[in-house]
Amino acid sequence: MRVGYVRVSAVDQNTARQLDGIAVDKTFTDKMSGKDTDRDQLTAMLGYVREGDTVVVHSMDRLARNLGDLLTLVQDLTARGVRVEFVKEVLTFTGEDSPIAQLMLSIMGAVAQFERAMIGERQREGIAKAKARGVYTGRKPALSQEQARELRARAAAGERKTALARAFGISRDTVYTYLQTSAPALPVDTRPLPDTAVSDQLLTRPRGAQASAPATEQAGTVAPASRVAPVPDPAPRRPVTSGSRRARWTTPGKPVRELVTVARDPEWGGYRVTDRDGTYLGTIQRQTKTSGKGRWQGHDEHNQLITPGLWNTVDDAVAGLLQHHLDRDTRRAATAR
Template sequence: MAVIGYKRVSAKAQHAQLQEDALSAAGCSKVYEDKASGKNAERPGLLAALDYMREGDTLCVWKLDRLGRSTKDVLTTAEVLHAHGIALRILTGTLSGTYSPKGEGKFFFTMMAAFAELERDMIIERTHAGLAAAKAQGRVGGRPSVITEDVLTVAKARKAKGESITAIAKALEVSRATLYRHIG
């Protein structure tokens, strides 16, 4: 009976060291990882973990939202695990412990999965509200544009003379996509 870990971070630039440490402390003999958004259906690390595991094994995750953000997705994964005789252990959060799809345990797990999805939706809502408030105050997020008014004037003049976007981009040391975005 093996304890197999699964960790997931939402962006390629994020690191899962906290999850890694917790899974190691929980005695996971092998850990699978995905670097993808929870809403992303493509999770090769989770699929590999599920393929590797056998009846009697335990899938261990740091927190419920690492398994998936959609209530349906989390419950479907939990049911697949149970159908194959694989336990689900959650290390932290309100639902820490081992998942049992029976009676009160199933009801509690379903409610926690719904709350995890609600939390994700609220984070998205707050993020969008914050971005809208910043935009209303004239602040714009993201990296500063490499296209200044001078560069744009030069680019438009070269384009008017019939020079290709590729040649202009190379000469001005900007990407073709950036030029297309600014001069069409």
């Protein structure tokens, strides 16, 4: 079977010309950057092909813009008995290639990587010059504020992420970015600062004791006693703290799935991890790169990779994610002292 792979960098770019006139039985198309191999359709293609198949790509830079990724992908496919054919360069790799063919692969891959680096450098130079002239306003948002609110509402109602991406004309990655981003904050100079003095006393005073007023209302002005409103006793439910979380998560012999909620996302095949109080903790997903293929890696709520980054099972990865949060709580507590 001849399997085509097509990649363009933007959603609105035309994909038809890449394999125009080339006979293929099935085509996988990505509309995203080739800076790495974390691409949905590339992963699907790698899982689809079998020994004896041929993967047809318009050019090397369509498969990867990084020399290391290009070499790894070609070697992984040919090791499985899959031929790789590049139309533009008129090169085919089978795993039994001559040293000259391997040299050409390395040279052309290095050129693709160099081109991407030059594109980035020219872009940075252009932005710097535009900023100096005062004409740079940054990239236009993919969605307006009204569209972003509608997207969040439809996602909260249970609509699939793929359907949302298609409806708004954006990628799934952009959908997740908007879902993880809250509404725009107020400007720093006008943002109201919360008065936490009373709530701090509620958490620390003996039960039944009367809370006192904040020491000052303005710099150097003591608040009149007559203006201090009585504060009711706090509700019995205590807020979740890092200490109580540590006590729950470090219960000996308790499986991790009884400590937190681990829910599979059928669209991208990974897992979302939330605490029992609904706090979002991060994600667990299967590694697709050759170096750790088939193993699991975790990202916290800020999309930071958890290290060490590979585990054999989902439960081990969840345990690593929880340990990451506990270690971070410990560092924050030490800094606060």
